[in-house]
Amino acid sequence: MKNLALNIKxxxxxxxxxxxxxxxxxxxxxxxxxxKISFVLAGLILLFYFILGGIGMIGxxxxxxxxxxxxxxxxxTSAVIGFVVVFVAYxxxxxxxxxxNIPNII
Numbered sequence: 001m002k003n004l005a006l007n008i009k010x011x012x013x014x015x016x017x018x019x020x021x022x023x024x025x026x027x028x029x030x031x032x033x034x035x036k037i038s039f040v041l042a043g044l045i046l047l048f049y050f051i052l053g054g055i056g057m058i059g060x061x062x063x064x065x066x067x068x069x070x071x072x073x074x075x076x077t078s079a080v081i082g083f084v085v086v087f088v089a090y091x092x093x094x095x096x097x098x099x100x101n102i103p104n105i106i
């Protein structure tokens with residue numbers, strides 16, 4: 001029965017019991033935490049725009065409105081461009097971390 005219980009703190013923050021905010025020791029840790037949060041937020045915003053564009057496409061198909069369909073296509077196109085920008089930015093940050101020997105930058 002004990003195996004069914006889940007200790008959320010240990011699952012997400014490890015067994016040491018310290019969260020990401022408690023292990024900050026310098027500016028580099030703050031920058032790394034900021035980058036992690038930024039990439040997660042960017043991913044969530046991209047997901048929102050993909051869903052918004054898809055709903056717009058579905059809605060414009062029923063109305064036979066070419067203007068709304070074009071707006072939905074533009075939203076999806078912007079989301080794809082945003083995805084490429086975030087993807088490239090992620091790998092540039094990883095490359096900088098490797099070149100300057102910064103462990104766990106992301």
